Amino acid sequence: MTEKFDLAVIGAGSAGFSAAIGAANMGKKTLLIGYGTIGGTCVNFGCVPSKTLIRAAQAMHGQQVASRFDGVEVTSTLASWQRVQAQKQQLVDDLQKAKYIDLLPDQENITYVDGKAIFNQAGQLEVSGKSINAAKIIVATGSRQHIPGIKGMENIDYLTSQTALELETLPKSMLIIGGGYIGVELAQMFARFGVKITIMSRRGLLPNAEPEISLALSETFKQAGLTLIKADEYVDLVNENAGIKLAYASGTGMQNIAAEKLLIATGRVPNVENLNLENAGIMLNQNGGVEVDQHMRTSNKNIYAVGDVTNIDNYVYMAAYGAKIATANAMSDEALNDVGMIYDNKAMPAVVFTDPQVASVGLTEKAAKESGLNVKTSILTLDNLPRALAAQNVTGLIKLVADADTKRLIGGQIMAEEAGDSIQTLAMAIKMNMTYTDLASMIFPYLTNVEGLKLAAQTFDMDVKKLSCCAG
16 A cells, blocks of 8 residues: 555554544544454444343343332343344444444544554565555554463353343353453343352452452342352363353362353453554553553654553543543654653443442542552441432442542542443542542532432441431
8 A cells, every 4th residue: 555644543442433533523534444343342242232232131021120129029031132222232233333343434634454463574664565655654453362371261152241242041040250341241140030140250350349348249139149260270061951060169179160151251362463553563551461551652762652452441432532642642753752742541431231330530549559658548348328328228338548638639449330420420539639638528419319429438437327318
């Protein structure tokens, strides 16, 4: 391809589109290189389909929710899994078209090509064997499912987080290996649709969350009938009786567990293998992703990387955010040094879409201590939150982390209904360097979930059980 471009973007997912559209809006001639399904993981295989089915499963759970209230009876029935799936797929198709495919014709500065991108031995970018002439390049090739090397895995027709969402019929039982956010979201969803669920992991549920949150979610799952198993080693997988059987080692010795289906939810790995990045002098980080600096620039000064391929903050909104920074810096006429736009995730919110949701921002207590800070924490259980009491659902808690010397808020996690809506308030507080006394003195509306943040902030210095309603 002899045409000269200001920017070539490898990958047509959320990060790639964000970068390409950003450059095009600057008037830069941009090449967007896709390979396979346009739109990337989130809209096609991840966020959109999973959250749609999770909401459907939550509606199925209405009977249990209603039973909290005396005199209220509700029934729910899964009339057709196939219709649920069809509605989900229609939404995926509509969003893929509206947010990706239909955007390209209106972008006169973007040329789209579909093909396999590599860096040849001379370090030159090629697409399907044709050389690309681009002043700057952004790598945004995303990630894929990680498959653990368990003996016998190659003989098993296992499910991934993608194929599990495409099941034509529901199995009677499912073994899920992995207790991270993907594993717990899908476990609760399938359980609510009537599948007998076992979650097996080495470190328990949400191992990177605050331990109080992990324990509370584990208890919630157990009460709902899910089986949780901690394993030291996954030993051997075999097909058996139209299902699978896993031999595993635990503290009590060798054990076996059988299920109709196996779902692997052990995380994701960056798509870097087939790019020949070493030919362009691009280094990888210790997590196997592309190494980038604070400006999203790789070890090659003309090449940037964003999104899951960096294995940093693997969330779609952070991919788009990083892409905007990389594009601005790549298209800058000035040498970056320390003056370019900087990637800042200090106040990055994240949500696990279980019920109740688990939302987080900033540092955990452990991470704060490891960074050398003098740490002070507060924990508010939801039996102290009027909204939770009124909803007859006090499952969950709020934990805040502060710098004990300055009282500045540096992190927090919420396990509560719609915690994802409340976490942004804490993210803004951290972004603005607020102290917990600042947060505690703010006015919050009564009988809301977000009021829990005020009460949790007050809990640093007082016993909120001794306050009247709306006090403080």
